[in-house]
Amino acid sequence: MLLALLLSTAASATTVRVHYDVGYGNRITLRGSAAPLSWTVGQNATWTQGNVWTYSWPDSAGDVDLKPLINDTRWATGGNYRVRAGTTVNIFPFFGPSTGxxxxxxxxxxxxxxxxxxxxxxxxxxxxxxxxxxxxxxxxxxxxxxxxxxxxxxxxxxxxxxxxxxxxxxxxxxxxxxxxxxxxxxxxxxxxxxxxxxxxxxxxxxxxxxxxxxxxxxxxxxxxxxxxxxxxxxxxxxxxxxxxxxxxxxxxxxxxxxxxxxxxxxxxxxxxxxxxxxxxxxxxxxxxxxxxxxxxxxxxxxxxxxxxxxxxxxxxxxxxxxxxxxxxxxxxxxxxxxxxxxxxxxxxxxxxxx
Missing domain, CATH: 3.40.50.1820 (Alpha/Beta hydrolase fold, catalytic domain)
Incomplete structure (x- = not known):
């Protein structure tokens, strides 16, 4: 948690903003292709007003592929998200079946x-x-x-x-x-x-x-x-x-x-x-x-x-x-x-x- 907090306040940071209401007591985590993320254990995103979950990491990690999860167990539906180094990306995931x-x-x-x-x-x-x-x-x-x-x-x-x-x-x-x-x-x-x-x-x-x-x-x-x-x-x-x-x-x-x-x-x-x-x-x-x-x-x-x-x-x-x-x-x-x-x-x- 301390590592995530320090990274989120980095001066030169890449940021993802996950727009999703998970309901009371639940959380959004992120797994991805480069440290501090990994595909095995999720990092907690931080809730902000409007049900936006934010997570940042140093630009030095390069471009990162990632995916959000609910409570680090339920994966978002669809593809991985590519986040370019130095950008702030808004994503709007869903977790149910891909049926319109x-x-x-x-x-x-x-x-x-x-x-x-x-x-x-x-x-x-x-x-x-x-x-x-x-x-x-x-x-x-x-x-x-x-x-x-x-x-x-x-x-x-x-x-x-x-x-x-x-x-x-x-x-x-x-x-x-x-x-x-x-x-x-x-x-x-x-x-x-x-x-x-x-x-x-x-x-x-x-x-x-x-x-x-x-x-x-x-x-x-x-x-x-x-x-x-x-x-x-x-x-x-x-x-x-x-x-x-x-x-x-x-x-x-x-x-x-x-x-x-x-x-x-x-x-x-x-x-x-x-x-x-x-x-x-x-x-x-x-x-x-x-x-x-x-x-x-x-x-x-x-x-x-x-x-x-x-x-x-x-x-x-x-x-x-x-x-x-x-x-x-x-x-x-x-x-x-x-x-x-x-x-x-x-x-x-x-x-x-x-």
Whole structure:
């Protein structure tokens, strides 16, 4: 205990702050990869107001991998936390199973579009266990296809909830709230497209953007524990849902910092969106994920968009992730098979900005 106290007051100290209410009579301990921590016996963290448990050690220990425990017996769920020397890191652990929950809000009214739809929510595993925590948010289109085969357009769901449960439990991604926005049935093409394709028309994407920003996001932020800033707000969709994700993300980088499109319909209106990127001289502060399969899935158009983003300065593996899905077609099952890739890219473990 004396050693821990001395280390906690070191002039040049690395610090971890564990946000968790363990209840009366319990404690948080830490085990880790470098002295004064070890993986065999935990060191007691110090409780501070707000149920924040703090522990510090000299920077000379270097980078440390660690994990919190309750009473030095019950390990936190998920991956180890990497704490860089000289930093102060806030962590929000949970200790139960890595199983999120789902909710939905029916008949959500859109004054911008004059219709209603269902909003479907995935709440991450710690949502009810650790009320001190707030979460990044992923807004996804075609919400009826994400979680339940019974509501999916072709009877095939993306398994987003099961995929996130696995990725969170194995420490590959941060916990995230997913907001699935159902499409408007016959109005889907109109709502998901900028103006205007010679064959299909369209042109409602700007109104859909207003619906998302003026109605959906304020509702979500008012009713769920979200991290509201752009650093923790993302868009994802497939096909026309990928197209509208790119459209909104590029128009509103003040709201979103991450955009993912699976098999995006970049063919729309003679590839007008790609042409706009090619003509742009400004690199937007966005991270992009885009992919396409090799079976009639718009690979050539997606590759052209990748090239346009690269010409603007986006770098593969940094703020650009381009994937060719070998053998994949334009199907819900293909997107379900690879949705773990954009989820991991958009919300990597310890990537959340608190």
């Amino acid at each position: 929950t789902r909710q939905q809000f029916d008949n959500f009214w859109s004054p911008q579009l004059g219709n209603t739809r269902t909003l479907r929510f995935y709440l991450p595993p710690s949502y009810s266990e650790n009320p001190l925590k707030r979460y990044p948010v992923l807004y996804m289109h075609d919400g009826q296809n994400l979680f339940d085969a019974a509501t999916a357009s072709y009877g095939v769901e993306w398994r987003v909830d099961e995929t996130l449960n696995h990725l969170i439990g194995t420490g590959q991604v941060d916990e995230v709230i997913v907001v699935g926005i159902d499409h408007a049935g016959a109005g889907r093409i109109y709502e998901y497209t900028p103006c205007c394709d010679s064959r299909y028309g369209g042109g409602g994407a700007d109104l859909y953007e207003r619906f998302l920003l003026e109605s959906v996001k304020p509702f979500v932020d008012a009713n769920l524990r979200t991290l509201t800033g752009k650093a923790n707000t993302a868009l994802m969709g497939s096909s026309l849902g990928g197209l509208v994700s790119f459209h909104i993300g590029r128009r509103r980088p003040d709201v979103f910092s991450k955009v993912a499109g699976l098999s995006s319909s970049f063919w729309w209106n003679n590839q007008a969106m790609t042409q706009a990127v090619e003509q742009s001289t400004v690199k937007l502060p966005l991270r992009f994920y885009l992919d396409a399969g090799t079976q009639n899935d718009g690979l050539a158009e997606t590759t052209r968009m990748r090239d346009a983003l690269a010409a603007d300065g986006h770098v593969q593996g940094a703020d650009l992730y381009y994937l060719v899905a070998q053998g994949a077609g334009h199907t819900e099952s293909a997107w379900a098979d690879r949705v773990h890739i954009p989820l991991t890219y958009l919300f990597p473990w310890q990537g959340t900005v608190y």
